[in-house]
Amino acid sequence: MLVKRLSILGVGLLGGSLGMAAKAAVSGCRVVGYSHRSSTLQRALEIGAIDEAADSPAEAADGADLVVLCTPVGVLGQMIEAIRPRLASSAVVTDVGSTKKSVVEVGDKLLNGRFVGSHPMAGSEKRGVEFARADLFRGAVCITTPTPTTDGGAVEAVEGFWRTLGMRLTRLDPTEHDRVLAEVSHLPHVVAGALVAMQSEEGLNLCGKGFVDTTRVAGGDGALWRDILLDNRDNLLAAIGKLKQNLGVVEAMVKAGDGDGLTRWLEQQAGRRDDLVRRKLKELEG
């Protein structure tokens, strides 16, 4: 599919970066944006993230080949309902939300196979369109979550679009996506917050570079993460339980003074993480 008219609903950090990236990578692509905050929309125009500002989601979607929902997870369903009456029959809709099961259910029900869930694994703890950048997606993984209901051509269109922006594609079942992401993304966010929450002022004054890095993701937007955590509630609770179990393993070794066991455990996690970093570097080179 040739994306001649791209509609972006929600032009914050992700939506703004998407507009910039699409304009750089897709020749002749005209980008129309919508934001419920007029100041954000104005700023997106000024920095060239979008070519046109629309007054409503429906207006933004009108005549678009591809609509990308970049709003918080909690309003994705409403967005789909809002744009549906004005969508062209050939239009394809996707999103960039961090949870997939709930939005895919709405998309499958309302958009006749033309909705494809996407989760580009790119972002930042920074907030707002002023931090948008055209290379945000390059080299990162994008997960798509087609279902038996999804139209094959729509999947190809969406995956081709992300590929054009330099992303590496992988597919997951929406339910499986939410389970895995709860463990590798949503839980770490909660943990970073809890590590900050539990510190005394004295502790924060004395903390080293390690603490600053460990808690970086806690700097994210509150309302955006509230939506993610509530939408992925059961998986998140299971992931918290799994973490507590793993902390219990360390507790038991520390209580028992099991030095050999501790060393083995620590070396194992260090090794696993080293492998991970090596793999990530290779991906970026490739």
Add this chain to the structure above:
Amino acid sequence: MLVKRLSILGVGLLGGSLGMAAKAAVSGCRVVGYSHRSSTLQRALEIGAIDEAADSPAEAADGADLVVLCTPVGVLGQMIEAIRPRLASSAVVTDVGSTKKSVVEVGDKLLNGRFVGSHPMAGSEKRGVEFARADLFRGAVCITTPTPTTDGGAVEAVEGFWRTLGMRLTRLDPTEHDRVLAEVSHLPHVVAGALVAMQSEEGLNLCGKGFVDTTRVAGGDGALWRDILLDNRDNLLAAIGKLKQNLGVVEAMVKAGDGDGLTRWLEQQAGRRDDLVRRKLKELEG
């Protein structure tokens, strides 16, 4: 005190960096090093981290104005016993360990007020003298933990030495030090490891930059961290309990669907961390 002869026991990343930093900052300072691994000692000589290699801890300490123990926490006590017979009466001894109560107890008992506990909050998840660098300590905090037993001149000498290397000094009671550090450093290390341990291979394959950052400290040396965790056992167990309590707060809000509470909690931690980062940047500038 003019440090004309500096003795470094343990010339890994920290000890090697210390030698480099002292040679750059203290004019006329001669550095003698010891390592139980001859290859490490050889490498420290080659890269100029030390001027002389000693065959034993006692030999390294002989004639030194200042001895800095840079071995793992678990052998600091033995090191003090080993060097004691050869120490000059005017010599001052300090260390760089991540726990302070146990080493300060031994130092107070055996070194007649000439031992001053230090914890320079500098380091890296990298291991080995090949990653040593002269600027490792610059701008970072160094905690000293003098006790009523400690000689005032020895405290001044040690604090003056760290200041010469560009560190910012602060004092804490050894017991208080270990309690605070369990929360802000030792627990985050365990948590990073547990977050890696609990992931499926699929999760690791799909993880984003956030996960890589959150778990960076899990890349540290196993045996070194085993010593720290076991030495600070009670405080660590208390800190794990405190984290679980804080995770419980999130669990309760997620279970209850308390969106306002979650947003408030998330914004609070994000704000606290933003303040922290601002403060750290200011410190580096100052």
